[in-house]
Amino acid sequence: MTASAPAVARPRARAPRVALVGNPNVGKSLLFNRLSGRNARVGNYPGVTVERRQAPARLQGARGGRSIELIDVPGAYSLSARSAEEQVAIRSLLGWGEDPPDLAIVVVDASQLLRNLYLLLQVRELGTPCIVALNMVDEVDGPAPDTDALQRIFGVRCVAVSARTRAGLGDLQRAADSALSAAPPAAQRVTYPAPVEAAVAELLPLVSALWQVSGPRARALTLWSLTSIDDDDELADIPPELRDAVSAALAPAGAAAGVDLDEAIIAARYAFLDQQATRLSGRRQHRPWTARLDRALLHPVWGFAVFLLLMTTVFQALFSGADPLIGVIEGAADALAGLARDLLGQGLGADLVVEGLVGGVGNVVVFLPQIMLLFLFIGVLEDSGYMARAAYLMDRVMRSLGLHGRAFVPMLSGYACAVPAILATRTMERQRDRLLTMLVVPLMSCSARLPVYTLIIAALFPPDRLLGVVPTQGLLMVGMYLFSTLVALTAAGVLSRTVLKGPRVPLILELPPLRAPAVGSVLRLMWSRSRVFLTDAGTVILVCTVALWALLKFPALPPPEPTPPAIELSEAQQVAWQAAALEHSAAGRMGKALEPAIRPLGFDWKIGVGLIGAFAAREVFVSTMGLVYGVGDDVDEESLSLRDELRQERRADGEPVYTPLVGLSLMVFIALAAQCMSTLAAVKRETGGYRWPVFLFVYMTGLAWVASLLVYQCGRLLGFS
Numbered sequence: 001m002t003a004s005a006p007a008v009a010r011p012r013a014r015a016p017r018v019a020l021v022g023n024p025n026v027g028k029s030l031l032f033n034r035l036s037g038r039n040a041r042v043g044n045y046p047g048v049t050v051e052r053r054q055a056p057a058r059l060q061g062a063r064g065g066r067s068i069e070l071i072d073v074p075g076a077y078s079l080s081a082r083s084a085e086e087q088v089a090i091r092s093l094l095g096w097g098e099d100p101p102d103l104a105i106v107v108v109d110a111s112q113l114l115r116n117l118y119l120l121l122q123v124r125e126l127g128t129p130c131i132v133a134l135n136m137v138d139e140v141d142g143p144a145p146d147t148d149a150l151q152r153i154f155g156v157r158c159v160a161v162s163a164r165t166r167a168g169l170g171d172l173q174r175a176a177d178s179a180l181s182a183a184p185p186a187a188q189r190v191t192y193p194a195p196v197e198a199a200v201a202e203l204l205p206l207v208s209a210l211w212q213v214s215g216p217r218a219r220a221l222t223l224w225s226l227t228s229i230d231d232d233d234e235l236a237d238i239p240p241e242l243r244d245a246v247s248a249a250l251a252p253a254g255a256a257a258g259v260d261l262d263e264a265i266i267a268a269r270y271a272f273l274d275q276q277a278t279r280l281s282g283r284r285q286h287r288p289w290t291a292r293l294d295r296a297l298l299h300p301v302w303g304f305a306v307f308l309l310l311m312t313t314v315f316q317a318l319f320s321g322a323d324p325l326i327g328v329i330e331g332a333a334d335a336l337a338g339l340a341r342d343l344l345g346q347g348l349g350a351d352l353v354v355e356g357l358v359g360g361v362g363n364v365v366v367f368l369p370q371i372m373l374l375f376l377f378i379g380v381l382e383d384s385g386y387m388a389r390a391a392y393l394m395d396r397v398m399r400s401l402g403l404h405g406r407a408f409v410p411m412l413s414g415y416a417c418a419v420p421a422i423l424a425t426r427t428m429e430r431q432r433d434r435l436l437t438m439l440v441v442p443l444m445s446c447s448a449r450l451p452v453y454t455l456i457i458a459a460l461f462p463p464d465r466l467l468g469v470v471p472t473q474g475l476l477m478v479g480m481y482l483f484s485t486l487v488a489l490t491a492a493g494v495l496s497r498t499v500l501k502g503p504r505v506p507l508i509l510e511l512p513p514l515r516a517p518a519v520g521s522v523l524r525l526m527w528s529r530s531r532v533f534l535t536d537a538g539t540v541i542l543v544c545t546v547a548l549w550a551l552l553k554f555p556a557l558p559p560p561e562p563t564p565p566a567i568e569l570s571e572a573q574q575v576a577w578q579a580a581a582l583e584h585s586a587a588g589r590m591g592k593a594l595e596p597a598i599r600p601l602g603f604d605w606k607i608g609v610g611l612i613g614a615f616a617a618r619e620v621f622v623s624t625m626g627l628v629y630g631v632g633d634d635v636d637e638e639s640l641s642l643r644d645e646l647r648q649e650r651r652a653d654g655e656p657v658y659t660p661l662v663g664l665s666l667m668v669f670i671a672l673a674a675q676c677m678s679t680l681a682a683v684k685r686e687t688g689g690y691r692w693p694v695f696l697f698v699y700m701t702g703l704a705w706v707a708s709l710l711v712y713q714c715g716r717l718l719g720f721s
Contacts, residue, residue, distance in 0.1 A: 402496025414444030
């Protein structure tokens with residue numbers, strides 16, 4: 001919140017602003033997609049929309065419709081702004097720092113009506129022009145809630161819709177168009193106990209003066225202050241005099257007869273809604289088969305078994321389902337590199353194109369099929385409603401480690417990417433919970449680590465089956481994801497008891513109904529996330545790859561003169577010169593300088609070069625290793641793939657450089673090290689300083705080094721090579 005007054009005047013030329021407001025999980029983002037044609041992400045747990053989305057849209061109307069600016073406000077259960085989402089919601093409705101909306105469309109779940117009407121009542125008390133979208137009417141068994149009764153109670157138009165089937169969308173657009181032309185209805189008035197009214201009367205002049213508001217809006221803001229401002233809130237820019245006045249009003253001496261004003265306000269609102277309950281029927285659709293499924297999915301033993309089975313299936317499918325497409329992309333990249341070499345010949349420019357551009361980016365793009373499959377599975381789990389059940393299941397574990405149960409949502413999102421997962425921590429009320437989650441989310445194995453895992457597992461671990469049944473490669477992939485999850489939970493337990501001590505807060509989470517995923521929504525999610533991956537490959541990864549290519553090329557080592565001059569260098573001499581040129585380069589010198597620190601982990605200086613590149617983005621490790629093992633080689637249809645190069649790399653004594661033990665040590669390091677500048681930048685933005693990003697980098701990198709050391713040295717003690 002800011003202390004500045006809400007803006008009330010707006011330029012006549014701009015399109016009307018229409019805000020979609022509602023509780024989490026009421027289908028608001030899907031309705032936003034339907035009305036605007038945009039592809040906002042749709043999910044089945046709170047916190048999907050952590051930032052406001054805007055898009056132009058056009059309403060149907062009596063005069064042919066009008067253009068509007070549609071705003072998807074983050075889901076909030078109330079306007080008592082304790083969480084970041086609720087703060088964004090109250091800012092959007094009041095117009096702090098911008099124009100207020102000309103109309104609010106309050107989206108409510110027809111099958112959970114009374115719970116949703118608390119937010120609607122608050123919006124009506126503010127006097128904000130609004131209409132009601134009674135969504136999910138197709139999921140109500142028996143008669144749907146009475147829209148006419150809703151309209152009589154709240155004094156605003158109510159339209160029954162189904163965003164999923166598009167039913168009623170035309171009526172909703174016409175109602176919105178009509179509401180934009182009509183005079184706003186009078187604000188809703190709720191009768192509060194005498195102590196509340198006395199506190200409101202005392203604070204009202206101060207609120208009116210500070211925020212330059214009057215009438216019902218000033219009264220509603222005074223009630224908001226009494227329910228939102230306290231000693232533990234994290235609201236920004238609240239005037240000190242208002243804080244003092246609210247603190248005095250909430251103190252035992254300030255509330256007559258010791259009445260808890262916050263509880264009295266909430267109780268009065270629910271009493272008003274309870275009086276209308278008999279007029280607002282509408283029962284949740286009865287689905288006995290989902291109840292039976294939930295008994296298994298939420299069981300403390302069988303629920304975890306189902307979770308592990310699903311994860312094993314998903315990650316094994318990443319190998320078996322994507323491998324044919326990976327082979328096609330590898331072949332296409334080799335063919336393109338060969339064509340470029342034929343057209344450009346030899347020379348520095350040709351090396352840049354073949355080794356830096358085609359080879360570097362191609363070594364990362366080859367994993368696009370697996371990335372797309374991963375996002376496809378995540379989308380199915382989200383849209384089906386299973387993700388919320390997994391959050392409920394994991395809450396028991398997370399509570400014991402000091403994490404809030406809602407942290408499971410950003411932590412699970414961290415499997416895709418840590419940056420949006422860090423943004424999703426805004427759904428938590430307390431800064432301590434948000435910060436703790438931010439510090440452990442980067443430990444989750446994100447999609448950027450997937451290419452590295454895939455390269456190492458495919459190159460160093462044969463496609464055998466454990467006990468003749470379980471595929472070893474898929475099991476290793478699941479093991480890496482489980483390993484990162486266990487480390488993240490352990491780190492949370494340690495940090496919550498040392499650096500970030502604090503009381504535990506219970507999880508309140510609504511379980512959405514199990515339903516068939518919306519194919520279009522899942523495919524849009526898969527493509528949008530995959531497109532981000534491709535964009536990274538075309539920008540960050542490309543820039544890093546070219547920079548690393550230059551570091552691997554310069555300073556150049558002159559080729560040796562053959563003896564006698566008329567005889568060409570032998571193949572052995574060429575290989576020896578290429579190895580010497582690599583060591584002589586800037587990247588080689590950096591790797592050599594790093595080698596003493598990473599040699600106890602089983603790594604040589606070439607792996608060190610790859611790790612240096614990976615600190616820009618983890619995916620760059622693969623393209624860097626491609627450059628390291630491709631320098632000086634002509635790429636043609638007979639050239640070895642990077643996996644083959646790693647298998648055949650030998651030390652001076654003939655021993656292989658890359659063994660399964662080295663591969664496991666390397667995967668552990670990649671899993672735990674803070675090798676993502678974007679993640680550190682996101683933490684810096686969310687915390688407002690460099691203290692926590694620096695702490696995150698130091699503790700994760702130190703943890704990675706120690707864990708990798710233990711894996712490699714203990715493996716050697718046990719007789720593994």
